[in-house]
Amino acid sequence: MIRRTILSMLAAAGVAVGLGSAAQAGATLDAVRQRGTLSCGVNVGVAGFSLPDSQGVWRGMDADLCRGIAAALFGDPTKVRFVPLTAVQRFTALQSGEIDVLIRQTTMTLVRDTSLGMRMVHPYLYDGHGFMVRRDANVRTIRDMNGMTVCLSPGTTNEMVTADAFRTAGLQFRPVLQERMQDNAQALQAGRCDAIGTDATQLAALRSQFNQPNDFVILDERFSKEPYGPVVRRDDQEWFDVIRWVVFGLIEAEELGVTSQNAEQMRTTSQNPSIRRLLGASADLSDALKLRPSWMFDVLRAIGNYGELYERTIGQNTPLGLPRGNNDLWTRGGLMYSWPMR
Ligand SMILES: N[C@@H](CCC(=O)N[C@@H](CS)C(=O)NCC(=O)O)C(=O)O
Structure with missing residues (x-):
C-alpha cells in the first residue's frame, strides 16, 4: 500500500517508474543490441543540430552524435531511428522508454540530473x-x-x-x-x-x-551556462558508460590527432600507445565497456573526431559560423577535456 502511494507520487512528478524493481544494469545495451537499432531523441528541426535535408537525411551535430553511438554499438552509423521531439516532449520520451538516449540541445542542470529519473551524461557543447x-x-x-x-x-x-x-x-x-x-x-x-x-x-x-x-x-x-549533454535513464550505469565514453573518445581523438581520414592508417602504423588503445589494438577499453575492440575506430570513421564534428555542423565555414571558443580543446584554452582513456 505504502509502496503504491510512493509509486503514484513519483509517477505524478513525472518520474519514470520501472516495472517491478529498477531495470537491470545493462538492460538498455542489451535491448538496443537485440533490436538492432538505436532510438535517438533529437530536435524536430534546428539547422546544425538535427534537421532533415532535401533527401530526408537528418543532418547536424546531435544527429551525428546519434550516428556515432550507433557506430560504437554496431559498427554501422545508419542503425539509428531518429525520434523528433519538442522541448516539452523530450523527457517523457526518455522516461517512457520510447528513446534510448536524448541528444537534443539539452542543458545539464541539477534538477534534471537528480530528480527526473534521468542522468545527464557529459557536455558535448558549452553554450549560453x-x-x-x-x-x-x-x-x-x-x-x-x-x-x-x-x-x-x-x-x-x-x-x-x-x-x-x-x-x-x-x-x-x-x-x-x-x-x-x-x-x-x-x-x-x-x-x-x-x-x-x-x-x-x-x-x-x-x-x-x-x-x-x-x-x-x-x-x-x-x-x-548551457552545457549540452546526452541524457539517459537513471537506472542503467552500463548504458551511461557507453554514452559517456563515446563523448570522451571524440575529444581524445582530436587531442591525439586521429581523424576520420587517418584512423585506418593510424590503426595499423601508429606506435603511440594512447592511439593504439583508442583504436582498439588492445581490448582493455572495449572489454570494460562491453563493446567491440573497434568501437571508437568505427565512431571516428563514421563522424570524425570532436573538432571535425564541430566544424562540419556548426563551425565557422557553416551557415551558423560559430568559432570554437569554449568548445575548443583544453590544450588550446577551451573546455574540451577527456578523462584518460586507459
Ligand atoms: N537548452 C535548452 C533548450 C534549447 C532549445 O530547445 N531551444 C530551441 C531550439 S531553437 C527549441 O527547440 N525550442 C522548442 C522546440 O522546438 O521544441 C534546454 O535544455 O532547456
Whole structure:
C-alpha cells in the first residue's frame, strides 16, 4: 500500500517508474543490441543540430552524435531511428522508454540530473543563453529591452533564465510561449515579438534560415551556462558508460590527432600507445565497456573526431559560423577535456 502511494507520487512528478524493481544494469545495451537499432531523441528541426535535408537525411551535430553511438554499438552509423521531439516532449520520451538516449540541445542542470529519473551524461557543447532582436531596434544590451515582448519555448531552461535576467536588471518583459521554435522565428520576423530568447547556438541556427538574416542581431551578452549533454535513464550505469565514453573518445581523438581520414592508417602504423588503445589494438577499453575492440575506430570513421564534428555542423565555414571558443580543446584554452582513456 505504502509502496503504491510512493509509486503514484513519483509517477505524478513525472518520474519514470520501472516495472517491478529498477531495470537491470545493462538492460538498455542489451535491448538496443537485440533490436538492432538505436532510438535517438533529437530536435524536430534546428539547422546544425538535427534537421532533415532535401533527401530526408537528418543532418547536424546531435544527429551525428546519434550516428556515432550507433557506430560504437554496431559498427554501422545508419542503425539509428531518429525520434523528433519538442522541448516539452523530450523527457517523457526518455522516461517512457520510447528513446534510448536524448541528444537534443539539452542543458545539464541539477534538477534534471537528480530528480527526473534521468542522468545527464557529459557536455558535448558549452553554450549560453542570449537574445536576438531586430537590428533597427538599436538594442545593445538587455537594458535597452525594457517592456519588450520576448518569444520563448516552454519547457526550456531559457524560460527561467529570461525571467531571472530581466528581474536582475530590474526590467519588465512580456513572454510569448510557443512550443515550436519555428513559430517563434516567424513571430520575430513578422514583428509579433521583439526578441527571441534561447541558447546562442540556437539563435545562430534560426538566423541562418531567415530570409533577411542581416536584419537581426544576436546580442553579445550571455545570461547563463548551457552545457549540452546526452541524457539517459537513471537506472542503467552500463548504458551511461557507453554514452559517456563515446563523448570522451571524440575529444581524445582530436587531442591525439586521429581523424576520420587517418584512423585506418593510424590503426595499423601508429606506435603511440594512447592511439593504439583508442583504436582498439588492445581490448582493455572495449572489454570494460562491453563493446567491440573497434568501437571508437568505427565512431571516428563514421563522424570524425570532436573538432571535425564541430566544424562540419556548426563551425565557422557553416551557415551558423560559430568559432570554437569554449568548445575548443583544453590544450588550446577551451573546455574540451577527456578523462584518460586507459
Ligand atoms: N537548452 C535548452 C533548450 C534549447 C532549445 O530547445 N531551444 C530551441 C531550439 S531553437 C527549441 O527547440 N525550442 C522548442 C522546440 O522546438 O521544441 C534546454 O535544455 O532547456
